[in-house]
Amino acid sequence: MPTDGAGDSLWQACVDQLAQELSEQQFNTWIKPLTAQVTDDLSRMTVFVANRFKLDWIRAQYASKISAMAEKIYGQSVHVELALAPREAPVRSAPVAVMAETDVPRDVAGLGEDAASAAFKNRLNSGLTFDTLVEGTANRMARAAAMHVSGMPGHLYNPLFIYGGVGLGKTHLMHAVGNRLLADRPDSKVLYIHAEQFVSDVVKAYQRKTFDEFKERYHSLDLLLIDDVQFFANKDRTQEEFFNAFEALLAKKSHIVMTSDTYPKGLADIHERLVSRFDSGLTVAIEPPELEMRVAILINKARAESAEMPEEVAFFVAKNVRSNVRELEGALRKILAYSRFNQKEISIALAREALRDLLSIQNRQISVENIQKTVADYYKIKVADMYSKKRPASIARPRQIAMYLAKELTQKSLPEIGELFGGRDHTTVLHAVRKISGERQQLTELNQQLHVLEQTLKG
């Protein structure tokens, strides 16, 4: 039940926002498999859920969130209703851009559907190709190795192990290898699979006593693309089966490409014999993209959506969204949706408006130095007094207030804060935090001062 046009953008923007707010597991389990249909006037959104159990859960946990999000993005109220997905509805889950792995919803918590469907046999997403992958210093080596593998599987770099942080393009690169190989040699047997799905396949084979089929399926491949192998941790039976598949595939010169969030030796709770095999081909990292690459990605992705993003806007966004490509895509979606709904050209002012939540979250990243300066200004003492050993109350008290705010508004630990206040012991910081928070409850004036300071610091 796909949506299209502005409705599609609205739904995509909601999904994207949820991807940022929820944990990966929550997102993959509950949101990713959803589909939606939005009326032409954007006043109603019907979200389709696979079964009754999930429907109740989505209603309780996420429906009001989705509704508030849609309203915020669109600027007017959007009535959100939930419905059971018609059985024959095409599988069109969360938009490709925010999908980490495959078109098939994953059975993360054992609540979902059997993901193996004939329609998605190789589970490749045809949109994730080398052509749509922007090259930069951050992924140059991984991309070159992946291209090599797709041109000559079974030769060099086997296995190819690609690692890096979330949303940096590991999955994209894997699909690109599979798609390129199939374009060149359509008869090749290629399978893309997320490690969790592999675990689930092992469990099913075990329960149903169908290991022969399992082996036939995995051991006969020409190219196995397996994503996020860190999920094998502590799954002994899966590790054993993967080891067998690995040996069988390498023996017949089939190629294996793997991804993980860390390099092989950094993997926890995976048998040493597997780890050493992971590392026996080529191990390459993907780094977070540098500024120019982020700009290029934004401009390319905007074009792919038939929109033109001026370079200055791309620079503005790229400077503000630094962590990974998935977030960059999220920012782009918001800008495109905002521009379409408001029928305005894409400009820095529009981007600033569309990303105001995201930018304000970043502004909220307050440093201890900033707190020390703000508090010193407010109480008219020198910033140096924050680190000094002086003890008069006119200095000691603002210092304690600054320590309290440092604990409240930053992620720093007590010892780290102590260090930043002239190498003080963590017990001194703890004492200050307890004292000020206790007094805050009692003294209205102090509470007001703290409130003003907090507002100033949060911008």
Ligand SMILES: Nc1ncnc2c1ncn2[C@@H]1O[C@H](COP(=O)(O)OP(=O)(O)OP(=O)(O)O)[C@@H](O)[C@H]1O
């Ligand atoms: N260099 C790039 N050029 C274009 N798009 C990219 C690039 N890198 C990543 N992307 C896009 O960013 C999104 C996230 O990438 P991907 O899912 O491949 O990340 P990942 O590293 O596998 O993350 P995770 O570990 O969370 O699964 C995808 O939509 C992907 O197409």
